[in-house]
Amino acid sequence: xxxxxxxxxxxxxxxxxxxxxxxxxxxxxxxxxxxxxxxxxxxxxxxxxxxxxxxxxxxxxxxxxxxxxxxxxxxxxxxxxxxxxxxxxxxxxxxxxxxxxxxxxxxxxxxxxxxxxxxxxxxxxxxxxxxxxxxxxxxxxxxxxxxxxxxxxxxxxxxxxxxxxxxxxxxxxxxxxxxxxxxxxxxxxxxxxxxxxxxxxxxxxxxxxxxxxxxxxxxxxxxxxxxxxxxxxxxxxxxxxxxxxxxxxxxxxxxxxxxxxxxxxxxxxxxxxxxxxxxxxxxxxxxxxxxxxxxxxxxxxxxxxxxxxxxxxxxxxxxxxxxxxxxxxxxxxxxxxxxxxxxxxxxxxxxxxxxxxxxxxxxxxxxxxxxxxxxxxxxxxxxxxxxxxxxxxxxxxxxxxxxxxxxxxxxxxxxxxxxxxxxxxxxxxxxxxxxxxxxxxxxxxxxxxxxxxxxxxxxxxxxxxxxxxxxxxxxxxxxxxxxxxxxxxxxxxxxxxxxxxxxxxxxxxxxxxxxxxxxxxxxxxx
Amino acid sequence: xxxxxxxxxxxxxxxxxxxxxxxxxxxxxxxxxxxxxxxxxxxxxxxxxxxxxxxxxxxxxxxxxxxxxxxxxxxxxxxxxxxxxxxxxxxxxxxxxxxxxxxxxxxxxxxxxxxxxxxxxxxxxxxxxxxxxxxxxxxxxxxxxxxxxxxxxxxxxxxxxxxxxxxxxxxxxxxxxxxxxxxxxxxxxxxxxxxxxxxxxxxxxxxxxxxxxxxxxxxxxxxxxxxxxxxxxxxxxxxxxxxxxxxxxxxxxxxxxxxxxxxxxxxxxxxxxxxxxxxxxxxxxxxxxxxxxxxxxxxxxxxxxxxxxxxxxxxxxxxxxxxxxxxxxxxxxxxxxxxxxxxxxxxxxxxxxxxxxxxxxxxxxxxxxxxxxxxxxxxxxxxxxxxxxxxxxxxxxxxxxxxxxxxxxxxxxxxxxxx
Numbered sequence: 001x002x003x004x005x006x007x008x009x010x011x012x013x014x015x016x017x018x019x020x021x022x023x024x025x026x027x028x029x030x031x032x033x034x035x036x037x038x039x040x041x042x043x044x045x046x047x048x049x050x051x052x053x054x055x056x057x058x059x060x061x062x063x064x065x066x067x068x069x070x071x072x073x074x075x076x077x078x079x080x081x082x083x084x085x086x087x088x089x090x091x092x093x094x095x096x097x098x099x100x101x102x103x104x105x106x107x108x109x110x111x112x113x114x115x116x117x118x119x120x121x122x123x124x125x126x127x128x129x130x131x132x133x134x135x136x137x138x139x140x141x142x143x144x145x146x147x148x149x150x151x152x153x154x155x156x157x158x159x160x161x162x163x164x165x166x167x168x169x170x171x172x173x174x175x176x177x178x179x180x181x182x183x184x185x186x187x188x189x190x191x192x193x194x195x196x197x198x199x200x201x202x203x204x205x206x207x208x209x210x211x212x213x214x215x216x217x218x219x220x221x222x223x224x225x226x227x228x229x230x231x232x233x234x235x236x237x238x239x240x241x242x243x244x245x246x247x248x249x250x251x252x253x254x255x256x257x258x259x260x261x262x263x264x265x266x267x268x269x270x271x272x273x274x275x276x277x278x279x280x281x282x283x284x285x286x287x288x289x290x291x292x293x294x295x296x297x298x299x300x301x302x303x304x305x306x307x308x309x310x311x312x313x314x315x316x317x318x319x320x321x322x323x324x325x326x327x328x329x330x331x332x333x334x335x336x337x338x339x340x341x342x343x344x345x346x347x348x349x350x351x352x353x354x355x356x357x358x359x360x361x362x363x364x365x366x367x368x369x370x371x372x373x374x375x376x377x378x379x380x381x382x383x384x385x386x387x388x389x390x391x392x393x394x395x396x397x398x399x400x401x402x403x404x405x406x407x408x409x410x411x412x413x414x415x416x417x418x419x420x421x422x423x424x425x426x427x428x429x430x431x432x433x434x435x436x437x438x439x440x441x442x443x444x445x446x447x448x449x450x451x452x453x454x455x456x457x458x459x460x461x462x463x464x465x466x467x468x469x470x471x472x473x474x475x476x477x478x479x480x481x482x483x484x485x486x487x488x489x490x491x492x493x494x495x496x497x498x499x500x501x502x503x504x505x506x507x508x509x510x511x512x513x514x515x516x517x518x519x520x521x522x523x524x525x526x
Numbered sequence: 527x528x529x530x531x532x533x534x535x536x537x538x539x540x541x542x543x544x545x546x547x548x549x550x551x552x553x554x555x556x557x558x559x560x561x562x563x564x565x566x567x568x569x570x571x572x573x574x575x576x577x578x579x580x581x582x583x584x585x586x587x588x589x590x591x592x593x594x595x596x597x598x599x600x601x602x603x604x605x606x607x608x609x610x611x612x613x614x615x616x617x618x619x620x621x622x623x624x625x626x627x628x629x630x631x632x633x634x635x636x637x638x639x640x641x642x643x644x645x646x647x648x649x650x651x652x653x654x655x656x657x658x659x660x661x662x663x664x665x666x667x668x669x670x671x672x673x674x675x676x677x678x679x680x681x682x683x684x685x686x687x688x689x690x691x692x693x694x695x696x697x698x699x700x701x702x703x704x705x706x707x708x709x710x711x712x713x714x715x716x717x718x719x720x721x722x723x724x725x726x727x728x729x730x731x732x733x734x735x736x737x738x739x740x741x742x743x744x745x746x747x748x749x750x751x752x753x754x755x756x757x758x759x760x761x762x763x764x765x766x767x768x769x770x771x772x773x774x775x776x777x778x779x780x781x782x783x784x785x786x787x788x789x790x791x792x793x794x795x796x797x798x799x800x801x802x803x804x805x806x807x808x809x810x811x812x813x814x815x816x817x818x819x820x821x822x823x824x825x826x827x828x829x830x831x832x833x834x835x836x837x838x839x840x841x842x843x844x845x846x847x848x849x850x851x852x853x854x855x856x857x858x859x860x861x862x863x864x865x866x867x868x869x870x871x872x873x874x875x876x877x878x879x880x881x882x883x884x885x886x887x888x889x890x891x892x893x894x895x896x897x898x899x900x901x902x903x904x905x906x907x908x909x910x911x912x913x914x915x916x917x918x919x920x921x922x923x924x925x926x927x928x929x930x931x932x933x934x935x936x937x938x939x940x941x942x943x944x945x
Contacts, residue, residue: 084834088782088821135712135733163735191719191740198716198736 036257044233074145174248181241424450807832863895
């Protein structure tokens, strides 16, 4: 009981003090997590924009270089040889060559249509969409040669783009992806997705990329092709029609926030544990002090009760002594009866105290059949009932009802209730011992038709030394002892009473196992 | 009880087949049929796994016994061999001397004695015996098929796939190989990146970018055995060829032609263009994958750099025979040293430029490889520009993948797989 109270007190301390703090911390951590995600997405966005700017600059430089070469050598008589030599210094330009009306079709840039080629020959710069030539991204570009009717064309080898995209690392697992206008992956930092660059197969991000170019915003958190949640930053290159995605698995991106979350949660749990430990220690100390105080109070109440009752007995014994001192033989029978009554009273007094000291030990419990037990109680109370001219009746349950218990203690409890009922009954009336099964419990109800108990008394009826009779041996220990015995058997004792109509005390005990057959031979009264 | 124990033990021991990693090798181009002869087609990659040779090469180019139990060099360039007795063909028949004799005679060798041991020599004397011997696969014809004694045997052969399994499965080794042919290099690369294939070989350095950061694959490198070269027309006088070799086999040309790709050579010579003797312009004939090398060579020639013609291999061969060129790009064998004889030995069938250097021939006969190389430097048939490293990408679970030293994937049967 003491431990239970200590635990309850501790839980109360935790609930009132630390749990609100914990909830507050959790809320704060959620905010932290959301902010962390937003911050990661902003960082990815910035990286994507930087990458897009770099790629745009690179392609612009390549085209600028081709323009410079075209202008410088395109008009020379040995222009083709010079252009061929130029590819040594600018390998990314592939094989620059002259294109004129005489150029065979098979030598024309394959990704430019005839009108684009004609446009180029008229002195305009034209460029194809990016495509994958052999293994790397490429783009056909024609620039003016400086000589009417012919252009300088080249297939830009954009492998450098693949390198640039591949060099973008975010954390350990973050990578960049580049898509063309149609959503085709043209460069991938993720090794697992690089096959799609060569095969042209769409990836999970392809529709988002093509949508972005058309103005549809792309999500900043999405499910990648390998099934992982990723945070993403997006940027687009309007001129090229490309879009760049920089992705990082959410698990990695939010690792910092999660670590903080774990750290703070651990701190909160630790604080809670420390609080519980301290609370528990304080609760135990307080309970010890309370218990000590309660013991003194109980000892005082016992002393008061004992003093009162023994004082009463002492007064009677003094009166008997005075009668005996008169040496009158006529008083001898009265002296003898009085002494016998007082000895019996003091014996019961001692027996009541003895009951209080006997502990119920579940290991020693035996099966008891409650109908037979009630009969036994009735017989035990018969003498007292006869003196009071009160009948004791037993109302049996329809079938056997087994419990387990300490037979002596249960008899003391049942006799106590029965004797109280007899005392409360008017002469000529009856006390009924009713056995029944109720709500899965075996119940022994003791009913009387006495004056009943005042409602204000019922609440404290089972508390020690609460009896108001205080005549004879009524120390006020009877009903508390009944409750102690009931609780020790895993049961309860309760009372229903209406003033003027009588009272019913019910002793409820756990039913013992299967009731279909007798577990053991029924115990009988000795 | 014993039966139960055996059952448990048997149940807990996975078969080598069950654990083994299947190598799926991506190639691009026609496979053709696998044969023990030097034939075009990518199925030849599997040749060393199916058809054993009498000898193999160690890392420095020395002969070591393979199907032969013992190898002894004899005077006159002859080699004496003793056949291993435990070797069997894939049908279980023991390897017999007549099968070996037939194989080596079909490879340009002659068996001059066969008495327990047998002695072989080069049939025409132009190519050293050991150079021929390391190219000779031992086989037997049976029902129109070629049987080998190597660790692997062909189980299925189609236009697009060649399947091989190890004759005796070994735990922790590769027991099954599939050579998958794709129409283009892009397809082969894409399927490797996708995981359909887990080995791809003979890569250019620039394509390695694609495989970086792919956790399931790793890159394997080794020294190449061919050298990108610019061969000279023998009409050019020796002194001029020496100067040209110095000018063309230079770091400047290597940088122009190969960028950051690694070459085994370095700093052989760097003759400034101005030191080249004045003379007629030199025409550069180019074929195959050497366009940048040809361009770089022409630039290194300065004013003497003439017309650059890029032609098909067939046209190049025709013009070589006609002597219609000054300089021509090529990739002759450079390793093992005895292989130099194929291209530079006087009278060798593969000596297309008609190069003849008695000092070189003498050094070959004496098997003095350093003297042979010195003779080539003194009277250069070509500018040896760049011996590029060989590259492959293999499944990361393979522990000890190496390339070469002779055939690109000849060590595959010895590759170990992580358990």
